[in-house]
Amino acid sequence: MKTLTLRDAVTVDGKPCRTFTLREPTGADLRGIGLIQLLQGSAPAHAKLLPRIATPHLTAEQVELLPLCDHAAIMAALAGFFGDGSTPSDAAQADPDALAATLS
Secondary structure, three states: OEEEEEEEEEEEOOEEEEEEEEOOOOOOOOOOOOHHHHHOOOHHHHHHHHHHHEEOOOOHHHHHOOOHHHHHHHHHHHHOOOOOOOOOOHHHHHOHHHHHHHHO
């Protein structure tokens, strides 16, 4: 489980929410999502995956409207699920290509 804190609150069930828990994705959660696009920080890939693994529930539309800084936070949180348990370097967290290389 990972905790994701957004810069701006999103309305969930009529209440503002900035903090979400992300559970580790399963193979079924990744159905229809290109792993490379996900690791490269693709907003459409995030929009497909986050509604499947986030609590409280986010919609794809909410994810698509998040600012870029929140997509960077999403990418960093998801990266921890796709490695050997080691933490990617700071450079890899800031650079999607370095992040993909770290995880391959």
